[in-house]
Amino acid sequence: MKLGWIKRINxxxxxxxxxxxxxxxxxxxxxxPDRSSKNILLHLDNEVHISGLWHCQASKTHPTxxxxxxxxxxxxxxxxxxxxTLWERIQKEIKEEEAMATLTVPxxxxxxxxxxxQLRKAFSGWGTNEGLIIDILGHRNAEQRNLIRKTYxxxxxxxxxxxxxxxxxxxxxxLVLLWALDPAERDALLANEATKRWxxxxxxxxxxxxxxxxxxLLHARQAYHARYKKSLEEDVAHHTTGDFRKLLxxxxxxxxxxxxxxxMTLAKxxxxxxxxxxxxxxxxxDDVIRVLATRSKAQINATLNHxxxxxxxxxxxxxxxxxxxxxxxxxxxxxxCLVYPEKYFEKVLRLxxxxxxxxxxxxxxxxxxxxxxxxxxIADEYQRRNSVPLTRAxxxxxxxxxxxxxxxxAGHVEN
Amino acid sequence: xxxxxxxxxxxxxxxxxRWNDSAIKSLKAEFKLFKDVVLLSLMHPWERDARLxxxxxxxxxxxxxxxxxxxxxxxxxxLLGARKAYHSLFxxxxxxxxxxxxxxxxxxxxxxxxxxxxxxxPKVKEDAAKSEAKALLNAIKNNNGDHKKKAMEEDxxxxxxxxxxxxxLKVVYEQFKKISAKTITEDLEVxxxxxxxxxxxxxxxxxFTRVFDTALREDAKEDAKKxxxxxxxxxxxxxxxxxxAKFEDKIKERVKGAYKDVLLGVLADDRK
Numbered sequence: 001m002k003l004g005w006i007k008r009i010n011x012x013x014x015x016x017x018x019x020x021x022x023x024x025x026x027x028x029x030x031x032x033p034d035r036s037s038k039n040i041l042l043h044l045d046n047e048v049h050i051s052g053l054w055h056c057q058a059s060k061t062h063p064t065x066x067x068x069x070x071x072x073x074x075x076x077x078x079x080x081x082x083x084x085t086l087w088e089r090i091q092k093e094i095k096e097e098e099a100m101a102t103l104t105v106p107x108x109x110x111x112x113x114x115x116x117x118q119l120r121k122a123f124s125g126w127g128t129n130e131g132l133i134i135d136i137l138g139h140r141n142a143e144q145r146n147l148i149r150k151t152y153x154x155x156x157x158x159x160x161x162x163x164x165x166x167x168x169x170x171x172x173x174x175l176v177l178l179w180a181l182d183p184a185e186r187d188a189l190l191a192n193e194a195t196k197r198w199x200x201x202x203x204x205x206x207x208x209x210x211x212x213x214x215x216x217l218l219h220a221r222q223a224y225h226a227r228y229k230k231s232l233e234e235d236v237a238h239h240t241t242g243d244f245r246k247l248l249x250x251x252x253x254x255x256x257x258x259x260x261x262x263x264m265t266l267a268k269x270x271x272x273x274x275x276x277x278x279x280x281x282x283x284x285x286d287d288v289i290r291v292l293a294t295r296s297k298a299q300i301n302a303t304l305n306h307x308x309x310x311x312x313x314x315x316x317x318x319x320x321x322x323x324x325x326x327x328x329x330x331x332x333x334x335x336x337c338l339v340y341p342e343k344y345f346e347k348v349l350r351l352x353x354x355x356x357x358x359x360x361x362x363x364x365x366x367x368x369x370x371x372x373x374x375x376x377x378i379a380d381e382y383q384r385r386n387s388v389p390l391t392r393a394x395x396x397x398x399x400x401x402x403x404x405x406x407x408x409x410a411g412h413v414e415n
Numbered sequence: 416x417x418x419x420x421x422x423x424x425x426x427x428x429x430x431x432x433r434w435n436d437s438a439i440k441s442l443k444a445e446f447k448l449f450k451d452v453v454l455l456s457l458m459h460p461w462e463r464d465a466r467l468x469x470x471x472x473x474x475x476x477x478x479x480x481x482x483x484x485x486x487x488x489x490x491x492x493x494l495l496g497a498r499k500a501y502h503s504l505f506x507x508x509x510x511x512x513x514x515x516x517x518x519x520x521x522x523x524x525x526x527x528x529x530x531x532x533x534x535x536x537p538k539v540k541e542d543a544a545k546s547e548a549k550a551l552l553n554a555i556k557n558n559n560g561d562h563k564k565k566a567m568e569e570d571x572x573x574x575x576x577x578x579x580x581x582x583x584l585k586v587v588y589e590q591f592k593k594i595s596a597k598t599i600t601e602d603l604e605v606x607x608x609x610x611x612x613x614x615x616x617x618x619x620x621x622x623f624t625r626v627f628d629t630a631l632r633e634d635a636k637e638d639a640k641k642x643x644x645x646x647x648x649x650x651x652x653x654x655x656x657x658x659x660a661k662f663e664d665k666i667k668e669r670v671k672g673a674y675k676d677v678l679l680g681v682l683a684d685d686r687k
Contacts (some may be wrong), residue, residue: 153500237574250527
C-alpha cells in the first residue's frame with residue numbers, strides 16, 4: 001500500500017497523541033524506550049499501533065491501557081464523546097481478546113537479553129533445566145518469543161530451536177518446539193506434516209483452514225512458501241484425492257470476507273439449497289462446497305441458523321446419515337470449525353485425553369495453537385461437557401515436564 | 416478553436432452551425448479511450464483490479480476473459496491485494512461472488528484461478544511437470560469428442576493450472592510440446608477460456624501480442640480497444656515494450672491524439 005503524504009501526516013498525528021497520552025496522562029509518565037520508526041506499526045486499515053513497550057513499567061493506575069504484549073493503541077488527547085467511546089471500545093476489545101486466551105505473561109517481563117541468557121544457562125552444564133525453559137517460554141506471547149529467537153541467534157550464533165532440539169526429547173520436546181514457533185510457521189509445519197500422512201490428517205488441514213482468521217490462514221500460506229519452497233495448495237492438491245480434495249482445496253485457498261454483515265435473503269436461499277442437496281445425499285456437491293468454502297463465517301452462521309429454524313434439525317444432525325462415512329465426518333467437523341470452534345476443539349481434546357494412551361499429538365496441537373486465542377473458552381466447554389476441569393484431566397493423563405508445560409499454557413495456577 | 420474544427424460543424428437549413436453528430440461521436444470515443452487509460456492508471460492497482468473483476472463479472476460470460484487475464488498475469492501478492500480491495504469495496508469476497516454468479520462450466524476454473532496464491536520461487540519439479548503434461552494431454556483428448564464435459568471442468572486440469580507455480584507451468588508447457596504434436600494452446604482451440612488461461616500463465620507475450628493485434632485492426636470493436644487500454648494501464652511497461660515496438664507503425668497509423676501518445680509512451684525508454 002502506498003504511504004502518501006496525507007497518510008503519513010495522519011500516522012504522525014496518532015503517534016503524537018499516543019506519546020502525549022503516555023507522557024502526560026500517566027503518573028509516573030511512561031517513556032517509550034525506543035522511539036524509532038520500527039516501533040510504529042500499521043495495522044490493516046492503517047490503524048497505528050506502537051510496539052516495543054513490553055519492557056517498560058506500566059503505571060498501576062492505568063493497568064488496562066497497556067496491552068499485555070506492550071502495544072498501546074494510539075489515543076487522541078481530546079476528551080470528548082467520540083474519543084471516549086472509541087477508547088472504551090478499544091479497551092473492551094482488548095479485554096475480550098485477553099479473556100479468551102489462557103496464556104499468562106507477567107506484568108513486568110524481563111528484557112530479551114535476560115531471557116536469552118537464562119535460556120542459555122538452562123542448556124549449559126550437565127543436563128537441562130526444563131523448569132527454567134517452561135518458566136520463560138511458557139509465559140511469553142508470540143511477539144516476545146519471536147524476539148527471543150532472533151536475539152538468541154544474534155547473541156549465540158545458533159537457532160534456539162536447534163538448541164532445544166538437541167537438549168530435549170519426546171512429547172515435551174515436541175510441545176516446546178511447536179510452542180516456540182511463530183503461529184504462522186507453526187500452522188505451516190502442521191499443514192505440511194498433514195499432507196504427508198494419510199486420511200486422518202485431512203482433519204488437521206481442515207482445522208487450520210477453518211479455525212484461523214482469513215489473515216492468519218494467509219500468513220500460514222506465506223510461511224509455507226518460505227519454508228517449503230512451494231505452495232500449500234499444491235501439496236494439498238497433490239496429496240488428497242476425490243471428495244476430500246474437492247473440499248479441502250477450496251478451504252485452504254479461501255480468503256474469506258471478515259465483516260459481520262449478513263444477507264438474510266441469501267441465507268434463506270442457501271439454507272434451502274443445502275437442505276435439497278443433503279436430502280439427495282449429494283454431500284460433495286459443488287454448491288455445498290461453494291457455500292462452505294467461500295461465504296463469510298457470519299453469513300454461514302446465519303444460513304445454518306435459518307436451516308435449523310426452517311427444517312427442524314441442526315445441519316450436522318442431517319449430515320449423520322452414515323456414521324462410518326469419513327467424508328461426512330469431515331463435513332460435520334468443517335461446519336463445527338466454522339461456526340462453533342470451541343465445541344470442535346472440546347471434542348478433539350476429549351478424544352485425545354480419554355483414549356487408552358493419550359493422543360499427545362492432538363493434545364499438543366490444540367493447546368499450542370489455542371493458548372493465545374481461545375483456550376479458556378474451550379476449557380470452559382470441556383468442563384461443561386465432562387464435569388471435570390481440563391487441567392485436572394491433563395494432570396491425570398500426562399506426566400513430567402510435558403504435563404507441566406501443558407498446564408502452564410492452559411493457564412493453570414499452582415495452589 | 417471552433418473556427419479551426421470546421422468539419423465538426425455543419426450548417427443546417429436554418430443556417431445554424433450545429434454539431435456534426437457522427438464526427439462528435441468519434442471524437443468522444445477517442446477521448447473516452449484516453450480518459451479510460453488515464454483513470455485506470457491513476458487508481459491504486461488493487462482497487463483497479465477489484466473494480467475490473469466486479470465489472471467483468473457483472474457483464475457476463477463474454478467478459479470472463481478479463482477475470483482470467485487479471486488472475487493469471489498478476490503476481491501472487493498483487494492478486495491478493497485485489498482480493499483485499501474487493502472485500503473493502505464490495506463487502507464480499509471475490510470467490511463468493513464468482514461462485515454464486517457464474518453458472519456455467521467455467522465456474523470451478525474461475526473460482527480456483529482467483530483463489531490462487533502461488534509460490535513465486537524458481538524451484539521446479541521436473542518429474543511432476545512431465546506427468547502433469549501427460550495428464551493435461553489425456554484430459555484434452557478425452558474431452559475433445561465428448562461435449563458433455565469440458566476439459567476445463569476436469570479436477571486434474573484445474574488443480575494443475577491453479578496451484579502450480581508459474582515457472583513450473585512453463586516447464587509443463589515445454590513438456591507438453593514434447594509429447595504432443597501441438598502446443599497446449601493449439602490443442603485447446605475449442606475451449607477459449609482454458610486456452611487463455613494457459614496462454615496468460617505460460618506464454619503471456621503471445622496473449623499480449625494478440626490483444627494488440629486485434630485492437631489495432633481496421634475493424635476493431637469497442638471491446639478489443641478496451642482490452643488494449645486495460646493492458647497498457649495495468650501491465651508492466653517492461654513486458655509490453657517488445658510487443659508495442661512491433662506494432663509501432665500501426666499505432667502511428669491508426670490511433671490519434673493523446674491516446675496515441677500514451678500507447679507510444681510504452682515504447683519510450685524514459686517512461687516513469
